[in-house]
Amino acid sequence: xxxxxxxxRHKITKRGQNxxxxxxxxxxxxxxxxxxxxxxxxxxxxxxxxxEAQLEKSRLLSDRFSAERPKGSFSTLEIxxxxxxxxxxxxxxxxxxxxxxxxxxxxxxxxxxxx
Amino acid sequence: AxxxxxxxxxxxxxxxxxxxxxxxxDTSESNYYLFWYKQPPSRQMILVIRQxxxxxxxxxxxxxxxxFQKAAKSFSLKISDSQLGDTAMYFCALSAAQKLVFGxxxxxxxxx
Numbered sequence: 660x661x662x663x664x665x666x667x668r669h670k671i672t673k674r675g676q677n678x679x680x681x682x683x684x685x686x687x688x689x690x691x692x693x694x695x696x697x698x699x700x701x702x703x704x705x706x707x708x709x710x711e712a713q714l715e716k717s718r719l720l721s722d723r724f725s726a727e728r729p730k731g732s733f734s735t736l737e738i739x740x741x742x743x744x745x746x747x748x749x750x751x752x753x754x755x756x757x758x759x760x761x762x763x764x765x766x767x768x769x770x771x772x773x774x
Numbered sequence: 775a776x777x778x779x780x781x782x783x784x785x786x787x788x789x790x791x792x793x794x795x796x797x798x799x800d801t802s803e804s805n806y807y808l809f810w811y812k813q814p815p816s817r818q819m820i821l822v823i824r825q826x827x828x829x830x831x832x833x834x835x836x837x838x839x840x841x842f843q844k845a846a847k848s849f850s851l852k853i854s855d856s857q858l859g860d861t862a863m864y865f866c867a868l869s870a871a872q873k874l875v876f877g878x879x880x881x882x883x884x885x886x
Binding site for chain 2: 662663692699700701702703704707714715750752760761762763764765766767768
């Protein structure tokens with residue numbers, strides 16, 4: 660049983676470039692979340708999907724951010740025209756709503772550095 | 775709005791000692807779950823322990839136990855017989871409104 664997988668693990672980019680992160684959740688999980696974590700802080704919610712439907716987006720998710728989960732399996736998070744303030748760890752997590760507990764299973768994260 | 779507050783940014787104890795991490799929360803939900811997650815350096819976040827709000831009995835998982843005070847909205851984590859491998863960031867989290875809300879974290883260091 661594989662866990663949540665995120666790629667790439669590290670991305671260094673120049674300001675103004677676009678970046679895309681991919682998340683492969685645990686296969687039987689119908690819900691997928693994206694969080695952002697800055698150094699020494701707790702994760703902050705960005706958005707989540709129930710199957711392929713994006714059900715909620717945080718106010719943190721500016722119009723430069725877009726997330727998709729086209730077939731209800733993997734998800735991508737794209738950041739356009741990156742800014743230095745976008746530097747953070749982007750965490751993906753998944754769960755099965757049938758569990759009823761709200762427990763999330765996290766990937767190792769994708770660390771973004773914007774120069 | 776749901777909020778989680780961890781008032782101890784850093785803690786440090788000697789190996790084999792007992793340590794308690796504090797967490798307070800606020801929610802208007804009547805049914806919710808509380809969690810403690812562990813995030814070792816450069817590694818993924820993993821669940822340590824879970825508490826259902828409707829259960830009065832405090833959850834325990836081996837060396838880890840919680841003190842859940844629902845009326846006070848307090849949810850502390852006790853680690854007994856601490857080990858070097860317990861060194862990590864610990865996050866308290868509240869499950870509400872279909873997502874987890876996290877506290878700011880406590881950096882715990884276990885010294886040999």
